Amino acid sequence: MKQLNEISAEQDAMQSVVGLTDVFEGLASMRIAQIKDQVLSSEQFFNELWSIYSLVRLGKQFSYGRQESDAVQDKELFITITAEGGFSGDIDQKLIDWMLSFYNPDKQDLIIIGHHGAIQLAQAGVDFKRYFKLPLHDNNINVEPLIDQVKQYKSTTVFYQAYVTLMVQDIKKIELRKAIVQASHKSSDNVISEENYIFEPSPQVVASHLESTMMQITLTQTILDSKLAQYASRFRSMRTASERANEMMRDLRLEYSRTRRHIADERLKEVINGLVKAGGTL
Amino acid sequence: MADAVKSVKTLKVKVASPYMIYFDQPAISISGVNKTGPFDVLVGHHNFITLLEPCELLIKTETEEKRIRINGGLLHVKENIANVFLDI
Numbered sequence: 001m002k003q004l005n006e007i008s009a010e011q012d013a014m015q016s017v018v019g020l021t022d023v024f025e026g027l028a029s030m031r032i033a034q035i036k037d038q039v040l041s042s043e044q045f046f047n048e049l050w051s052i053y054s055l056v057r058l059g060k061q062f063s064y065g066r067q068e069s070d071a072v073q074d075k076e077l078f079i080t081i082t083a084e085g086g087f088s089g090d091i092d093q094k095l096i097d098w099m100l101s102f103y104n105p106d107k108q109d110l111i112i113i114g115h116h117g118a119i120q121l122a123q124a125g126v127d128f129k130r131y132f133k134l135p136l137h138d139n140n141i142n143v144e145p146l147i148d149q150v151k152q153y154k155s156t157t158v159f160y161q162a163y164v165t166l167m168v169q170d171i172k173k174i175e176l177r178k179a180i181v182q183a184s185h186k187s188s189d190n191v192i193s194e195e196n197y198i199f200e201p202s203p204q205v206v207a208s209h210l211e212s213t214m215m216q217i218t219l220t221q222t223i224l225d226s227k228l229a230q231y232a233s234r235f236r237s238m239r240t241a242s243e244r245a246n247e248m249m250r251d252l253r254l255e256y257s258r259t260r261r262h263i264a265d266e267r268l269k270e271v272i273n274g275l276v277k278a279g280g281t282l
Numbered sequence: 283m284a285d286a287v288k289s290v291k292t293l294k295v296k297v298a299s300p301y302m303i304y305f306d307q308p309a310i311s312i313s314g315v316n317k318t319g320p321f322d323v324l325v326g327h328h329n330f331i332t333l334l335e336p337c338e339l340l341i342k343t344e345t346e347e348k349r350i351r352i353n354g355g356l357l358h359v360k361e362n363i364a365n366v367f368l369d370i
Contacts, residue, residue, distance in 0.1 A: 042300035049367055052331070052358055139301060140370070192331070200316045200332035209333055209356060216370045217300055 004263070007256045014249050021242035028235035032166070035138055035228045039221060046217045053210040055192040056203055062177050065212035066151050076108045077153040079146065079219075081160040081226040082117025084134040091161050091233050095171045096120045099159040102173075111149060113223070138227060143219040147212060150176065150219075158222050161229035167236055169229040179218050292362075293325055295341055297350055299368040304350050305341055312364050313340040314357060323359055330359040339366065 066072070080099050082092040096117055103110065103126070110126070112118050114134040121128055130149065135141045150156045156176040164170050192203075199206055292308035313322045315337035323330065334355045341348045355368040 038301050041302070045298060045300040045367065048365065049356075052356075056331070143370075192329075197329040197331055200318060200330075206331055206333060206356070213356070213367070213369065220300070220370065 001259060001262070002255070004256065004259055007252055007259060011249065011252045011256065014245055014252060017245040018242060018249065021238045021245060025235055025238040025242060028231045028238065031138065031231045032163075032228060032235070035224050035231070038138065039224055039228075042217055042221060046214060046221075049210055049214055049217075052192065053207065053214065056207045056210065062180060062211060063208075064151050064156075064177070065147070065208050065215055067208060070151060072151075073109075073153050075153055077111065077150060077156040078103060078108050079111045079113065079150075079156060079158045080117055081134070081158065081223055082112065082114035082120070083230045084115050084136070091169055091171065091229065092116045093120060095159055095161060096124070098171055099173070100124065100126065102157075109153070111146070134227070135223070138224065141220050141223055143216050143223070146219055147215055150215065158219070160222050160226040161233070162225055163228035163232055166232050169233050174222070176215065176218065179222070180214050291325060292344070293323065293327075293359075294363045295366075296364070297339065297341070297352075297366040297368065300370060304368075305348055307343065309348075309364075310342045310344060311340075312342075312357075312366075314352075314366075316357075323357070323364055325362055327359050327362075327364075329361075330357070332357050334366070 078099060080095065082095060110128040111130045112121055112128045113132045118131045132145065157173055158176060159173045162170045162172040194203060292310060293312065295305060295309040295312050297305040311322050311324045313320065315335045316332045317335065334352060334357055336353050339350045339352055353369055355366055358365045
């Protein structure tokens with residue numbers, strides 16, 4: 001049987017675990033609220049830009065902000081967004097496995113975001129073209145290096161974790177061009193052309209700039225969505241750990257009381273035995 | 283419609299990035315810099331779309347002058363409404 005001081009030390013350690021998991025749970029919850037606000041704000045910005053773009057592009061297909069002279073590889077680009085570290089459950093593994101079920105090195109190149117995913121790919125013996133760290137901060141995410149890569153490929157598909165609810169996260173894939181068109185709202189305004197507008201420098205350059213900006217917003221949104229899912233997953237893991245730690249605390253309290261009662265009973269027994277041996281009667 | 287636009291004395295100016303609105307109120311003018319150099323937009327300006335160079339935007343209202351340093355962006359002017367979409 002454990003000594004009282006051992007149980008007491010375990011109780012203290014468990015109390016620390018409860019405290020830590022509560023803090024992580026609180027932090028994750030706060031980040032979720034902040035990111036949701038950002039996503040809403042950038043959606044409005046995106047829609048305003050799209051309403052201009054849809055009138056400027058004059059029926060041209062979305063071309064990833066490329067100039068006509070830019071060379072394009074006859075390959076598809078896969079971008080997979082995973083967590084930077086642990087504490088995010090098994091969702092990264094699911095995402096990687098799912099992405100690999102579509103992946104053919106002859107037809108696709110792979111870019112991985114997040115250290116956790118890079119390690120899993122390395123363990124699976126899969127080569128990737130580039131690795132980027134998942135930004136630690138949630139504001140001003142610089143996706144310019146990603147955009148430079150995206151422009152080199154005929155199309156791009158992003159695999160990411162999506163936030164459904166606080167307790168439910170999903171894995172998703174989306175073709176970037178479709179994501180941009182789906183995110184837009186149709187505008188009914190008149191066409192913007194050089195007949196009714198002054199352009200500086202030219203409609204083509206403006207359209208190209210708008211495409212780059214919208215692509216940046218869409219990629220940032222995908223990264224934020226992924227982070228949202230990771231925070232939610234962390235929230236869920238911490239909630240489970242906290243509940244488990246509280247259960248163990250209850251068990252330890254019970255064990256502590258039982259041990260103390262046992263010690264008291266033993267002492268009483270010793271006293272009674274002592275009295276009996278001394279020739280006394282009860 | 284055109285008469286209504288002419289009778290307005292201020293522009294409706296909004297300067298925003300995807301995650302923040304830096305300015306959103308009526309103004310007398312907005313000045314910036316594009317590839318061809320510095321320019322001003324006043325009430326009644328022709329429809330205008332321009333890419334902005336890194337510069338300090340100057341927005342004059344009836345009571346104050348507001349300066350906003352930017353890294354670039356896009357300005358859209360239509361019917362006395364000027365929207366600046368800042369680069370990310």
